[in-house]
Amino acid sequence: MATNPNLDLSLYLVSDSTPEILGDKDICQVVEQACKGGVTIVQYRDKHAETSVLIKTATKLHSITKKYNVPLLINDRLDVCLAVGAEGVHIGQDDTPLEAVRSMLPSNAIVGVTASSMEEAEAAIQGGADYLGIGTMFATPTKKDTKSIIGTRGTQEILTRCKTGTKHSVGCVAIGSINAANVQRVIHQSTAGENRLNGVAVVSAIMAAADPQGAASELLQRVKNAPEKFYISTRPGSEVASDKGMFEHIPGIIQKHVSSSVLSHNMTNTVVQNFAANVCLATGASPIMSMNGAEAPDLAQLGGGLVINMGTITPDIMNAYQAGVKAYNAAGNPVLLDPVGGGATSVRRQAIQTLLKAGFYDVIKGNEGEIGAVMGSANIQQRGVDSGPSSSSAQQKVEMVKSLAQKERCLVLMTGATDYLSDGTRTAAISNGSKWLGKITGSGCALGSVVVSYLALHRDDKFVAAMAGILHYELAAERAEQHASCRGPGSFIPAFLDELYLIGQDITSVNVSKLARVEFL
Numbered sequence: 001m002a003t004n005p006n007l008d009l010s011l012y013l014v015s016d017s018t019p020e021i022l023g024d025k026d027i028c029q030v031v032e033q034a035c036k037g038g039v040t041i042v043q044y045r046d047k048h049a050e051t052s053v054l055i056k057t058a059t060k061l062h063s064i065t066k067k068y069n070v071p072l073l074i075n076d077r078l079d080v081c082l083a084v085g086a087e088g089v090h091i092g093q094d095d096t097p098l099e100a101v102r103s104m105l106p107s108n109a110i111v112g113v114t115a116s117s118m119e120e121a122e123a124a125i126q127g128g129a130d131y132l133g134i135g136t137m138f139a140t141p142t143k144k145d146t147k148s149i150i151g152t153r154g155t156q157e158i159l160t161r162c163k164t165g166t167k168h169s170v171g172c173v174a175i176g177s178i179n180a181a182n183v184q185r186v187i188h189q190s191t192a193g194e195n196r197l198n199g200v201a202v203v204s205a206i207m208a209a210a211d212p213q214g215a216a217s218e219l220l221q222r223v224k225n226a227p228e229k230f231y232i233s234t235r236p237g238s239e240v241a242s243d244k245g246m247f248e249h250i251p252g253i254i255q256k257h258v259s260s261s262v263l264s265h266n267m268t269n270t271v272v273q274n275f276a277a278n279v280c281l282a283t284g285a286s287p288i289m290s291m292n293g294a295e296a297p298d299l300a301q302l303g304g305g306l307v308i309n310m311g312t313i314t315p316d317i318m319n320a321y322q323a324g325v326k327a328y329n330a331a332g333n334p335v336l337l338d339p340v341g342g343g344a345t346s347v348r349r350q351a352i353q354t355l356l357k358a359g360f361y362d363v364i365k366g367n368e369g370e371i372g373a374v375m376g377s378a379n380i381q382q383r384g385v386d387s388g389p390s391s392s393s394a395q396q397k398v399e400m401v402k403s404l405a406q407k408e409r410c411l412v413l414m415t416g417a418t419d420y421l422s423d424g425t426r427t428a429a430i431s432n433g434s435k436w437l438g439k440i441t442g443s444g445c446a447l448g449s450v451v452v453s454y455l456a457l458h459r460d461d462k463f464v465a466a467m468a469g470i471l472h473y474e475l476a477a478e479r480a481e482q483h484a485s486c487r488g489p490g491s492f493i494p495a496f497l498d499e500l501y502l503i504g505q506d507i508t509s510v511n512v513s514k515l516a517r518v519e520f521l
């Protein structure tokens with residue numbers, strides 16, 4: 001329940017009449033169309049017009065919003081709000097202080113405050129704000145003087161620690177480069193436990209749209225359906241398999257995978273392409289090694305999954321990767337991010353940030369150094385793409401995967417002699433595999449290609465899907481190691497490819513629960 005019971009923040013239109021955004025359209029017509037499309041609250045924001053123009057335009061806008069029972073707020077300008085009798089104002093940190101605004105407006109006026117940090121959020125809540133405009137979410141050309149870009153992690157932190165969001169009386173919206181393509185993952189990734197954003201605020205996604213009514217209606221639908229699309233791990237309504245119980249399902253999932261030809265789309269490094277493609281084929285998936293972002297939208301429609309592997313990144317490849325994740329997010333198909341060498345150079349650290357901003361990853365997979373780099377640990381210096389000797393205890397690794405899974409609201413897989421898999425709620429240590437996997441290049445990358453095709457195939461529970469893929473891979477490695485012909489890394493590879501295929505053929509006779517060395521933590 002919001003402080004103001006009539007406040008519906010689901011879709012907040014911040015109108016803007018600058019020609020770069022509005023084009024040659026008329027602001028009043030666009031706002032009317034947006035109201036028809038379902039916006040639930042409108043703000044009039046004009047940073048340049050004279051007071052007389054502001055009052056004239058706000059009066060016209062108010063006569064429109066009233067028809068649709070949608071509140072109109074004025075950005076920054078208390079005087080304009082009072083002159084036109086609008087429902088309230090939105091103020092930033094450098095505007096008239098909240099206390100003064102409250103004392104000058106009628107008691108039922110709606111007052112929103114911008115907050116970029118927990119301190120600002122707390123002060124606004126204490127000061128009696130009706131809602132918070134949290135941001136800036138992502139950099140946007142609409143507001144170049146923004147103080148801080150906080151992303152979904154910063155927003156989640158505010159929702160975790162401050163009394164704002166759907167669980168509290170002071171609601172909040174996120175603002176900054178939010179559009180139909182990213183709105184669902186923005187809401188999903190900002191969510192803190194049961195506490196979510198009440199909605200989102202947009203400027204260009206509606207004001208610059210050729211069809212503002214259609215744009216508003218699509219955005220509203222996506223806001224309302226957000227939890228269904230980007231479920232953290234288990235699809236709503238499906239049984240949550242926990243602990244050992246999940247091994248009952250795994251042979252059936254592997255059997256299904258073997259005969260599926262499910263697409264494993266690899267935007268991967270040049271070193272492992274051939275090996276990863278052979279691994280995919282041996283497990284029953286259909287690999288495509290396409291680095292071309294332009295064909296990602298078509299490939300994303302085919303029901304498979306995408307691996308984004310940073311092993312040999314260049315500026316061109318980074319563009320392709322961003323196109324790839326956007327296309328798969330839009331199609332609702334899984335994406336795995338493998339931030340290879342993420343802690344080795346500043347270019348790679350920056351690349352991780354760019355890729356995290358570009359979209360949602362169902363799985364983030366990497367060795368200890370790479371997972372540390374994604375978490376933003378400043379003290380991680382990888383030597384090349386290898387993790388190097390581990391400095392963390394098993395318990396610290398568990399904390400790392402769990403905390404990153406909670407922050408990014410996805411699965412995290414930290415690979416090593418023991419793999420750690422977490423969805424933020426369930427965490428497992430998997431000690432299967434073979435020492436030879438650590439002696440051949442690309443074994444970690446190829447595991448990513450397998451995990452993503454399992455996620456594409458088994459949609460009910462991502463954690464179980466990933467576990468099935470990992471066990472398929474690692475039990476095959478154990479069997480390969482037993483081959484009389486396997487005498488080292490070179491002879492391990494053909495034996496491993498054979499076993500990836502053969503274990504799939506007779507999986508029903510494999511006692512997975514007995515062979516799995518998995519500890520749930």
Ligand SMILES: Cc1ncc(COP(=O)(O)OP(=O)(O)O)c(N)n1
Pocket residue numbers: 012014043045075076090091092093095112113114132133134135143173175201
């Ligand atoms: C809903 C919403 N949230 C944040 C802002 C930003 O307001 P402010 O910090 O005052 O910056 P300007 O909009 O004045 O540039 C907003 N307008 N609306």
Ligand SMILES: Cc1ncsc1CCOP(=O)(O)O
Pocket residue numbers: 014135136137140141142143146175176177178201202203204205
């Ligand atoms: C007013 C404002 N405050 C933070 S970002 C922003 C502009 C958002 O515009 P857009 O939705 O076009 O990115």
